[in-house]
Amino acid sequence: xxxxxxxxxxxxxxxxxxxxxxxxxxxxxxxxxxxxxxxxxxxxxxxxxxxxxxxxxxxxxxxxxxxxxxxxxxxxxxxxxxxxxxxxxxxxxxxxxxxxxxxxxxxxxxxxxxxxxxxxxxxxxxxxxxxxxxxxxxxxxxxxxxxxxxxxxxxxxxxxxxxxxxxxxxxxxxxxxxxxxxxxxxxxxxxxxxxxxxxxxxxxxxxxxxxxxxxxxxxxxxxxxxxxxxxxxxxxxxxxxxxxxxxxxxxxxxxxxxxxxxxxxxxxxxxxxxxxxxxxxxxxxxxxxx
Numbered sequence: 001x002x003x004x005x006x007x008x009x010x011x012x013x014x015x016x017x018x019x020x021x022x023x024x025x026x027x028x029x030x031x032x033x034x035x036x037x038x039x040x041x042x043x044x045x046x047x048x049x050x051x052x053x054x055x056x057x058x059x060x061x062x063x064x065x066x067x068x069x070x071x072x073x074x075x076x077x078x079x080x081x082x083x084x085x086x087x088x089x090x091x092x093x094x095x096x097x098x099x100x101x102x103x104x105x106x107x108x109x110x111x112x113x114x115x116x117x118x119x120x121x122x123x124x125x126x127x128x129x130x131x132x133x134x135x136x137x138x139x140x141x142x143x144x145x146x147x148x149x150x151x152x153x154x155x156x157x158x159x160x161x162x163x164x165x166x167x168x169x170x171x172x173x174x175x176x177x178x179x180x181x182x183x184x185x186x187x188x189x190x191x192x193x194x195x196x197x198x199x200x201x202x203x204x205x206x207x208x209x210x211x212x213x214x215x216x217x218x219x220x221x222x223x224x225x226x227x228x229x230x231x232x233x234x235x236x237x238x239x240x241x242x243x244x245x246x247x248x249x250x251x252x253x254x255x256x257x258x259x260x261x262x263x264x265x266x267x268x269x270x271x272x273x274x275x276x277x278x279x280x281x282x283x284x285x286x287x288x289x290x
Contacts, residue, residue: 015107015108016069016107016108016109017107018105019067019068019069019105019106019107020067021105022066022103022104022105022106023101023103024063024066024102025100026099026100026102028048030099030193031098032046032048033192033193034056034059034193037193037220038056038224038226039180039182039223039227040227044238045227045236048098054095054238055095055098056223056227057092057226057230058090058222058223058226058227058244059096060102060104060127060136061088061138062193062195063127063138064123064138064139064140065125065142066106067105068107068108068123068125069108074111075108075111075144076144078145082209083142083143083145084142084143084145084248085140085141085217085219085222085248086247087139087141087247087248088139088222088245088246089137089245090136090244091136092136092241092242093136093137094129094133094135095135095238095239096127096129096135097129097130100129101130102127102128102129102135103127103128104125104127106123106124106125107124108121108122108123109122109123110122114143118143118145120142121141121144122139122141123139123140124137124139125139125140169261169273174261174262175264176233176260176261176262176270177259177260177261178229178231178259178262179257179260180224180228181255181257181258182216182252182253182254182256182257183254183255184254184255185254186220187200187215187216187220190219190220190223191217195217199214199215200215200217201214202214213253215251215253216251216252221246221248221252221258221274222244222248224258225244225258225260225274226241226244226287228258229244229262229270232260232262233287241289242289242290244285245284245286246284247284247285248282249280249281249282250279250280252276252281256276257277258274258275258276259274259275261274262287265286268288268289270287271285272286273285
């Protein structure tokens with residue numbers, strides 16, 4: 001069984017060292033496949049002939065944590081079906097090119113034991129383009145579970161240090177509501193963007209992970225939230241996207257209806273949560289835009 005140590009390897013809660021740059025190549029097909037994989041219908045993100053065609057801002061989210069130097073004595077590995085996204089933060093600094101090469105460098109910024117055999121691991125990543133300019137800043141927090149202690153993911157606190165302050169939504173009706181149906185093949189499409197964790201397609205792997213059936217990728221839920229918010233608040237103008245942060249509170253399944261409830265929190269900022277029926281699936285979330 002995996003045992004997560006305290007954060008003693010990061011003195012005074014200082015971040016760990018940056019890893020070496022990871023060179024990542026992608027092309028137009030990757031950009032299109034990702035956009036379709038998170039349910040986008042706007043031609044500006046799914047048709048290369050559109051006059052305003054561009055990369056959807058959350059496209060690089062799957063590169064979070066790439067190349068992070070991690071001591072396995074501090075952070076033991078966890079089998080794929082037991083490794084679940086807990087929180088994600090993405091900030092757009094400069095739009096990515098439609099295709100080409102970028103570099104990603106990452107570092108460990110937090111390790112948090114969460115009960116017997118379980119732990120939260122937080123990393124920070126920067127994506128830079130061919131000119132050396134930072135395009136994307138990300139923080140990835142994963143919930144890793146031990147091989148003897150299963151169980152579903154549940155709402156939790158203290159997931160990290162940098163972007164994990166608790167966010168309470170207002171006790172009033174939301175200012176904006178938007179929704180999307182998760183189609184029965186959505187996980188099958190999204191996995192083609194490179195996330196082949198069997199938890200999202202193989203019933204046996206899902207049962208090993210503590211679920212009755214395969215769950216939607218957390219990053220697909222993340223993408224759905226981002227594209228719904230950009231459409232509702234920014235008229236699908238990617239240039240207005242600034243940053244988004246979410247906590248995954250409960251799993252989303254195929255054929256679920258994802259409903260976002262959104263509250264204004266000052267100029268260019270909203271708080272939001274996502275639900276399936278009465279179950280909150282995304283919490284501690286905000287979106288900032290121009």
